[in-house]
Amino acid sequence: MRRTKDDANETNRRLIDVARKQFAEQGYEKVALEQIATEADVTRGALYHHFRNKRGLFHAVLEAVQQEVGERVEEEASKSDDLMDQLLQGCRAFLSAAIEPRNKRILLVEGPAVLGWDVWRELDEQNSLRHLKEQLVFMKEQGVLGDVSVDAMAHFISGALNESALWMAHLEDTRDSMEETMKMLTLLLGRGR
Structure with missing residues (x-):
């Protein structure tokens, strides 16, 4: 057949x-x-x-997880008309998706360990980091961001989110840590007091 x-x-x-x-x-x-x-x-x-092999299947799984996380970032960010709120909601969506039980081991632990950081970062670049850069470029064009390097800012925020996700992934209750992380991010972006 x-x-x-x-x-x-x-x-x-x-x-x-x-x-x-x-x-x-x-x-x-x-x-x-x-x-x-x-x-x-x-x-x-x-x-x-x-x-071809187990590693190839795992690569496809990590790619699917990264794509899903990127789509959630974009979906949540699009719920606001305020550009800074879009950025913050996208960051929150990344953290929420990254620490879900069905994602965290694959995305945060095994992905980099099995495939290496270069492959992991390449997949992140195609998904979450791409959405982050697009948002920052648009914010800069609209005058919301000052004279900053979009690449530097994107990697700075991405690094902070990844490290926060790793921290939160080991906690049983992430509600407080999520709010603390979002407060820090808001302060760093100049929106908080």
Whole structure:
């Protein structure tokens, strides 16, 4: 029976979904490709057809997580008409998404460890950091930001968010730390007292 492109895309999506769940719950080292194939109801051959190896599958999972986080950042930021509020809401959305149980292990711990910082940063650049830079460019064009380097500011904010997410990921209750982080960010951006 000949498989269609839609069938292949559906198999690919199912494999990524199952792998994401298993990587989040068990960690990269403990997950076996056979487990993923079984739960996704595909053969090992089909898994290897879509992903060359476990690392390739993990890369696809991290890419999916990064893309989802980036979309959430953009969605939350678009809920306000105020440019600074858009920036702050996008930052909050990043933090919230990054520390979710289904994301934090993949995004914050295993992504950099398994694939390396260069790959992790490349995926971040295509997603969350891209949205951050676009927002900062627009804010600068609208006169909301002074004479600052957008690249420097984007990396500064991104670094602060990533470090805050790592800190928050180890806490049982993140409500206070989220508010403390957003207060610091607001102060750093000159909106707080």
